[in-house]
Amino acid sequence: AGAGYGLPAAKDLVAVSYATDTAGSKVTAIQGSFGKGMQAGLYAGYMIGEKIGFEAGFSYLMSSKYNSTQQFEDGTGDSDKDEITAYGKMMRVYPALRFTIGEDATKGYLRTGISFGFGAKMTSETKSTSVSSSITTNSERTHEYSGGLSIGYMAGAGFTHMFSDQVGIFAEVGFNFQNWSPQERNVTKYTVDGTDQLAGMTVSQKTTEYNKEVTFDNSTFDPNKPSQQLQFHLPFSSWGINAGVHFSFGGK
Numbered sequence: 544a545g546a547g548y549g550l551p552a553a554k555d556l557v558a559v560s561y562a563t564d565t566a567g568s569k570v571t572a573i574q575g576s577f578g579k580g581m582q583a584g585l586y587a588g589y590m591i592g593e594k595i596g597f598e599a600g601f602s603y604l605m606s607s608k609y610n611s612t613q614q615f616e617d618g619t620g621d622s623d624k625d626e627i628t629a630y631g632k633m634m635r636v637y638p639a640l641r642f643t644i645g646e647d648a649t650k651g652y653l654r655t656g657i658s659f660g661f662g663a664k665m666t667s668e669t670k671s672t673s674v675s676s677s678i679t680t681n682s683e684r685t686h687e688y689s690g691g692l693s694i695g696y697m698a699g700a701g702f703t704h705m706f707s708d709q710v711g712i713f714a715e716v717g718f719n720f721q722n723w724s725p726q727e728r729n730v731t732k733y734t735v736d737g738t739d740q741l742a743g744m745t746v747s748q749k750t751t752e753y754n755k756e757v758t759f760d761n762s763t764f765d766p767n768k769p770s771q772q773l774q775f776h777l778p779f780s781s782w783g784i785n786a787g788v789h790f791s792f793g794g795k
Contacts (some may be wrong), residue, residue, distance in 0.1 A: 544787050550782055576781060592594070597640065621675050632663065689725060
């Protein structure tokens with residue numbers, strides 16, 4: 544059992560900030576990965592020889608938050624400002640091969656395998672302020688992206704130190720290379736000046752499904768069915784340091 548903190552790897556675009564006024568615009572791309580954040584897990588293994596074995600593990604990731612701002616001013620006092628916070632989570636299971644080096648209480652190891660991500664979710668929270676004719680309107684929206692299985696690659700290198708035949712500690716540098724393509728997006732919160740607006744939204748306004756191919760036909764549009772958009776990928780790769788307690792039920 545162990546825990547650690549992941550730093551972003553294989554960064555990609557996760558958010559965009561911009562500011563627009565009558566003089567022009569400034570756009571900032573925010574690169575990162577939702578693999579950045581706290582993670583904890585359990586693993587179990589079986590050595591089929593002195594140096595090689597099989598391992599299976601489970602981990603839970605709660606990503607750090609990415610913040611962005613999108614602002615427009617028209618020079619007359621009217622303006623729109625969105626403050627957006629995005630973060631994700633994912634559960635992972637992985638089968639792996641484990642190679643060990645050393646004969647003493649302290650042993651080095653290398654593990655490598657496939658990472659299967661499930662139960663993934665990315666949440667985007669937007670707080671908006673709109674000023675028009677000196678009237679200010681505040682709204683809040685939450686979008687949740689979910690669905691789909693993610694397959695990636697994981698590896699780790701570290702050491703274990705046994706205090707007895709059964710109990711020890713471990714520390715490692717781990718890597719996880721993984722993207723995730725959500726299957727749908729749902730609006731789970733929408734308020735204007737504190738008043739809920741979800742009840743007045745159609746299914747197509749609240750739910751979006753993502754597919755590899757989409758056909759748009761205005762003549763057959765049905766507001767009681769989810770909207771359709773093309774699939775896209777979110778980055779969940781990371782590298783970081785993990786540490787924890789190592790239990791052995793077959794000796795050192």
